[in-house]
Amino acid sequence: MFRHKKEQSGRRMIKLKSIYYIFGCLFAILLIFSSCTKQENQSPIIVRVGNETLTLSDLSRTIPRELQDKITREEIQEYISRWINAHILYQEGLKLGLGEKPEIKQRIHDFEIEIIGNAYLETALEAKPLVTDSAVFAYYEKNKDDFIRESTEYHLQHILLKTKKTADSVRAVLRKGVPFDSLARHFQYNQPKGISWDLGYVSEADLIPEIAKKIRAYRVGSFTRPIKTDFGYHIFKILDKKEKGTVKTLDSVRQDIVARIEQEIREEKYRQLLGQIKSTAKIETNFQLLNRISIDSLFARSKNNLAQSK
Numbered sequence: 001m002f003r004h005k006k007e008q009s010g011r012r013m014i015k016l017k018s019i020y021y022i023f024g025c026l027f028a029i030l031l032i033f034s035s036c037t038k039q040e041n042q043s044p045i046i047v048r049v050g051n052e053t054l055t056l057s058d059l060s061r062t063i064p065r066e067l068q069d070k071i072t073r074e075e076i077q078e079y080i081s082r083w084i085n086a087h088i089l090y091q092e093g094l095k096l097g098l099g100e101k102p103e104i105k106q107r108i109h110d111f112e113i114e115i116i117g118n119a120y121l122e123t124a125l126e127a128k129p130l131v132t133d134s135a136v137f138a139y140y141e142k143n144k145d146d147f148i149r150e151s152t153e154y155h156l157q158h159i160l161l162k163t164k165k166t167a168d169s170v171r172a173v174l175r176k177g178v179p180f181d182s183l184a185r186h187f188q189y190n191q192p193k194g195i196s197w198d199l200g201y202v203s204e205a206d207l208i209p210e211i212a213k214k215i216r217a218y219r220v221g222s223f224t225r226p227i228k229t230d231f232g233y234h235i236f237k238i239l240d241k242k243e244k245g246t247v248k249t250l251d252s253v254r255q256d257i258v259a260r261i262e263q264e265i266r267e268e269k270y271r272q273l274l275g276q277i278k279s280t281a282k283i284e285t286n287f288q289l290l291n292r293i294s295i296d297s298l299f300a301r302s303k304n305n306l307a308q309s310k
Contacts, residue, residue: 047080049087054080124273129265131258139257140250147248151205154215155240157198159183160190160232167226167233174223180237190232201242201252211236 043055063071063079098104140147157180161167170187174180184197191197204212211234214227220241226233242248250257290298 047084049084050091052087052091054083121270121273125266125269129262129269131261131265135261136254136257137250139261140253144247147253149203149242149244149246149248151203152244153201153203153242154238155199155201156215157181157184157237157239158191159187159197159235161187161226161235162190162232164226164228164233167235171223171226171235174235180223184237192231201240 043057045053045055046059047054059076059080060068063076093099159170159180161170170183174183181198188197204215207215208229210229211227214224215236215238218224218236218238220238223237224235226235228234
């Protein structure tokens, strides 16, 4: 339906990558602190590797809240598999004494600094910024160039059918005056997971070329003949059309503007907070030393130290 016929699997891969990145960070946290934070609890054990266990409560606590309503059973099983692999490698590394190496301890300490620092920021900046309607309007008026359409957009409703025969029959019913939205709701079960029959405004650039080419030929208010793709047979109704180069309405970009303003407020609070802390912190610098040392010799020393520690 959309540009790149494997868009759904692509979106899934992006989602998996983001989940795996988060899980990767969580693995590191668990491996750093598991020995000092492990407590006896009665939560059922899912898997045990040596003396380390993963319980149901561990799993629930580890997976971020924003992912809990999106993650699939397959992804949970993949996470558990990665947990097992990580702990096997961790325990083998301990047997070799890698946990006592100075450079490893330093890397753990560096990661600990980052984790605790980020946790402090989350606590200090926890309150969600308040964004007023007047602030949203002012931002919109000042930054209208950001909201110019880069390609034509269509407001589309959509029916997906499995066979050409069914698609032709549905189109015949539509031509008799049956409301498009009622039939679209009826055939919603054919839609890919997460895709509604009402697609809202869709950029022409995001559509599969064969669909975009066909839709251009229809006027607003009409519905298309069945269009064949790898997904099946599509019938679209064009509710509205916004030409390339026109400015999006305030209502259509309101959430985007609110997110931008919230981010700006957070960044400003971060700068103020950091400045306030720095003003009372004991900080000593010796940039003159750095200025006297060439970059090449600086990294040469690091390489020599690493070679000596092996």
